[in-house]
Amino acid sequence: MSHVLHRSGAIPPVATRGVGIYLYTADGRQVIDGSGGAAVACLGHGNRRVAEAIGRQAAAMAYAHTGTFSNQPAEDLADILLDGEPGGLTKAWFCSSGSEGNEAAIKLARQYFLEIDQPGRVRTIARRQSYHGTTLGALSAGGNMMRREKFVPILSPTHSLVSPCFAYRFQEPGETDQQYLDRLIDELDAEFQRVGPDTVMAFMAEPIVGATAGCVTALPGYFPRVREVCDRYGALLILDEVMCGMGRSGTMHAWEQEGITPDIQVVAKGLGGGFQPIGGILIADRVVRALHAGSGGFLHGQTYQAHPVACAAAREVQRIIRDDRLVENVRNMGQRLERALVERFGNHRHVGDIRGRGLFWAIELVADRGGKTVFDPTLKMNERVKAEALSRGLATYPMGGTIDGKRGDHVILAPPYIASAADIDTIVERLGDAVDAAVAT
Numbered sequence: 033m034s035h036v037l038h039r040s041g042a043i044p045p046v047a048t049r050g051v052g053i054y055l056y057t058a059d060g061r062q063v064i065d066g067s068g069g070a071a072v073a074c075l076g077h078g079n080r081r082v083a084e085a086i087g088r089q090a091a092a093m094a095y096a097h098t099g100t101f102s103n104q105p106a107e108d109l110a111d112i113l114l115d116g117e118p119g120g121l122t123k124a125w126f127c128s129s130g131s132e133g134n135e136a137a138i139k140l141a142r143q144y145f146l147e148i149d150q151p152g153r154v155r156t157i158a159r160r161q162s163y164h165g166t167t168l169g170a171l172s173a174g175g176n177m178m179r180r181e182k183f184v185p186i187l188s189p190t191h192s193l194v195s196p197c198f199a200y201r202f203q204e205p206g207e208t209d210q211q212y213l214d215r216l217i218d219e220l221d222a223e224f225q226r227v228g229p230d231t232v233m234a235f236m237a238e239p240i241v242g243a244t245a246g247c248v249t250a251l252p253g254y255f256p257r258v259r260e261v262c263d264r265y266g267a268l269l270i271l272d273e274v275m276c277g278m279g280r281s282g283t284m285h286a287w288e289q290e291g292i293t294p295d296i297q298v299v300a301k302g303l304g305g306g307f308q309p310i311g312g313i314l315i316a317d318r319v320v321r322a323l324h325a326g327s328g329g330f331l332h333g334q335t336y337q338a339h340p341v342a343c344a345a346a347r348e349v350q351r352i353i354r355d356d357r358l359v360e361n362v363r364n365m366g367q368r369l370e371r372a373l374v375e376r377f378g379n380h381r382h383v384g385d386i387r388g389r390g391l392f393w394a395i396e397l398v399a400d401r402g403g404k405t406v407f408d409p410t411l412k413m414n415e416r417v418k419a420e421a422l423s424r425g426l427a428t429y430p431m432g433g434t435i436d437g438k439r440g441d442h443v444i445l446a447p448p449y450i451a452s453a454a455d456i457d458t459i460v461e462r463l464g465d466a467v468d469a470a471v472a473t
């Protein structure tokens with residue numbers, strides 16, 4: 033009996049302790065956290081430096097309202113993130129989750145256009161099979177069809193969707209990369225024209241699509257062309273790096289590997305590594321300047337924004353990532369993970385695609401590799417793999433509806449940045465056994 037409203041009807045095992053890459057359950061199991069939950073636990077679990085930083089801040093001063101005070105952890109965290117003004121980003125605003133970060137990004141885009149006297153800009157364009165969060169604004173903007181479906185009647189109609197850049201599923205046979213890119217960019221351009229280019233505030237995208245489609249990277253050249261379209265029509269580019277950012281992709285920001293910079297970047301998950309709930313937005317100077325030259329401040333406040341204890345945790349996480357050169361380890365271990373996945377699943381009948389970057393990889397499960405046919409969704413193949421993996425001591429992050437919210441299955445691995453070569457090998461070995469067992473049942 034549990035009084036907690038769990039995600040599904042079943043009561044999941046109770047996790048009681050975490051050490052390094054391992055989680056331990058009340059019934060005595062040791063489980064490798066092979067996905068850091070939902071790509072959150074970038075330092076793994078039980079990090080003493082972070083735990084002590086949280087304790088010190090909670091004891092010194094847990095809360096002071098941002099309407100009256102700043103706090104040192106928030107100031108320091110912003111300094112760390114914006115050191116050198118990466119990509120022209122000059123200010124940070126902190127909240128408690130990725131959804132809240134996307135809400136803030138959308139509202140900041142709206143306010144930016146009010147400040148520069150373009151009040152007709154009220155729309156966003158994003159991509160199908162994206163995810164920008166679960167709150168009503170972020171859900172309205174995003175393209176996770178499965179999560180949207182029941183709520184469509186109460187979602188805002190000021191958001192529209194175009195096709196994702198998802199070559200494995202949507203590049204036509206015989207279509208070259210160039211032709212596929214041209215088609216996607218033409219579609220985006222046509223969407224700007226359809227809704228009226230001067231009504232669009234922003235295009236929103238995950239540089240690497242996370243949970244919804246499973247670590248889908250764009251074809252080279254896609255994002256520079258998206259940036260061009262935004263610039264042509266005077267719209268902002270919001271990059272949602274909630275899942276793929278903060279080192280996960282092998283560079284601190286995933287956009288560094290795309291040759292573009294965002295106007296607003298949303299971060300969360302790896303920002304605080306799960307030690308505290310924290311998200312935020314990083315803001316380009318031109319947006320900041322418009323705000324300062326206009327009404328002066330961002331008309332968006334939350335009681336717990338820039339929470340001192342959350343910021344102290346994230347500050348310590350970010351210091352450790354830098355002190356221990358963990359993004360370098362993400363790159364090195366990422367190469368090993370890719371190699372191991374290709375070795376184990378490259379010829380697997382039921383794995384159609386292996387994709388990702390850094391320590392952020394997915395396998396897409398298929399009934400038949402040649403025809404890319406999907407498993408019957410009622411089989412819930414991704415959940416079967418999850419259960420088989422868990423029974424072998426490996427936690428993964430699986431999802432169904434990979435293609436359109438209904439069809440397709442994938443499983444994500446996102447090991448902590450501290451993972452060793454032996455950890456990576458064990459993770460892939462256990463996942464291999466889990467997939468074999470799941471498809472055999």
Ligand SMILES: Cc1ncc(COP(=O)(O)O)c(C=O)c1O
Binds near residue numbers: 129275276300
């Ligand atoms: C890309 C992306 N954006 C936004 C969110 C929402 O973040 P949160 O669940 O912290 O509200 C997620 C969560 O998975 C995400 O992956």
